[in-house]
Amino acid sequence: AQSVTQLDSQVPVFEEAPVELRCNYSSSVSVYLFWYVQYPNQGLQLLLKYLSGSTLVKGINGFEAEFNKSQTSFHLRKPSVHISDTAEYFCAVNSGGYQKVTFGIGTKLQVIP
Amino acid sequence: DTEVTQTPKHLVMGMTNKKSLKCEQHMGHRAMYWYKQKAKKPPELMFVYSYEKLSINESVPSRFSPECPNSSLLNLHLHALQPEDSALYLCASSQVGDKFSSPLHFGNGTRLTVT
Numbered sequence: 001a002q003s004v005t006q007l008d009s010q011v012p013v014f015e016e017a018p019v020e021l022r023c024n025y026s027s028s029v030s031v032y033l034f035w036y037v038q039y040p041n042q043g044l045q046l047l048l049k050y051l052s053g054s055t056l057v058k059g060i061n062g063f064e065a066e067f068n069k070s071q072t073s074f075h076l077r078k079p080s081v082h083i084s085d086t087a088e089y090f091c092a093v094n095s096g097g098y099q100k101v102t103f104g105i106g107t108k109l110q111v112i113p
Numbered sequence: 114d115t116e117v118t119q120t121p122k123h124l125v126m127g128m129t130n131k132k133s134l135k136c137e138q139h140m141g142h143r144a145m146y147w148y149k150q151k152a153k154k155p156p157e158l159m160f161v162y163s164y165e166k167l168s169i170n171e172s173v174p175s176r177f178s179p180e181c182p183n184s185s186l187l188n189l190h191l192h193a194l195q196p197e198d199s200a201l202y203l204c205a206s207s208q209v210g211d212k213f214s215s216p217l218h219f220g221n222g223t224r225l226t227v228t
Contacts, residue, residue, distance in 0.1 A: 032214045043117070043203050043219030044156065051214045090155055094214070100169070101217065103155035 002027040004093050006104035013081055014112050021076040021107045023091030033074045034092040034101070035065055044090060050074060061085070086111045116140050117220035119204050125226045128194060134223045136187040136204030145187040146217065147179060148203040156203055162187060163209055194227045201225075 007022040025031060032051050036044040048059025055067040065076045074091060091104040117138045126132050136145065144163050148156035161169035162181040176198075178190040187204055201224050205217040 034216060036217075036219075041221070041224075043119075043205075043221045044217070045219070046216045049214070049216055100158065100161075106153075106155055 002031070002093050002102050004091050004102055004104035006091050006107050008107050009105065010108045010110065012110045012112055015083055016080050018079050019077065019081050019085075019109065021089050021091075021109065023074045023076065023104060025072050025074060025091075025093045027093060032094045033065075033067060034094070035059065035063070035074075035076050036090045036092060036103075037061075038088040038090065038106075040087075047076070047089070081109070081111050083111050083113060085109060117204055117206055117218050119202075119220035119223050121223060122221070123224045123226075125228060126191065126194065127228055128196070130194075131190070131192045133191065134189040134202055134204075134225075136189075136220055137185055138204075138206040138218070138220075139185055140206060140218065141184075142206035142208055142218070143184055144207045144209045144215075145181060146205040146207075147177075147187070147189050148205060148219075150201040150203055150222070152200075160189075191225075194225075196227050199225055199227045 003026045005024045013019045034049045035047040037047050038044045047063050048057045050057050050067045058064045063078050088106045090106045092101050094101045120135045146161050147159040150156045158171050159173045160179045165181045176193050180188040201222045203222045204220045207215040207217050
């Protein structure tokens with residue numbers, strides 16, 4: 001079985017400040033991990049993915065995430081946020097076979113001017 | 114601009130109506146999905162089609178009927194829905210070459226309201 005836990009439902013942060021959105025996963029097998037972003041009234045867009053190799057993954061819009069197997073974490077970071085980063089962020093894991101992606105409950109990032 | 118197109122963007126229907134949601138992609142993906150997303154919740158998987166055949170049905174009520182006429186199109190036929198079926202319905206597609214690692218490409222969804 002696979003599951004994802006996003007520890008924060010909302011994260012307020014001032015513009016140009018750094019941010020970290022936390023994600024922990026559980027799986028009995030190898031995992032593929034993803035972060036998606038959802039802007040209001042839109043679908044989800046892939047930010048980045050971890051499949052294998054380097055544990056530091058860079059994505060679009062200046063985001064990056066680090067895979068930590070020992071802590072079963074895949075936290076998302078950005079050194080300096082912008083107002084346009086205000087959105088819902090979903091961590092997701094796929095290890096259960098045939099595209100059965102499991103999403104976390106989401107973290108709402110609110111960037112304050 | 115999204116590469117997965119969903120129509121209509123908004124739909125209001127009564128409980129006795131029959132309507133259809135449509136999804137189209139031209140990325141050559143051979144897996145297509147329907148997800149349901151309630152407000153402030155993550156997307157929930159409903160159906161998966163692989164090579165135009167239904168491969169996953171997550172115990173969805175029969176009032177939702179999916180159809181995949183060809184590799185680019187995916188429909189969701191709706192009949193006798195309930196108000197609690199009101200939600201954002203998202204279509205997605207992906208490659209199937211590597212089952213576990215292909216990311217999902219989502220459309221912008223159809224906002225469905227059942228009255």
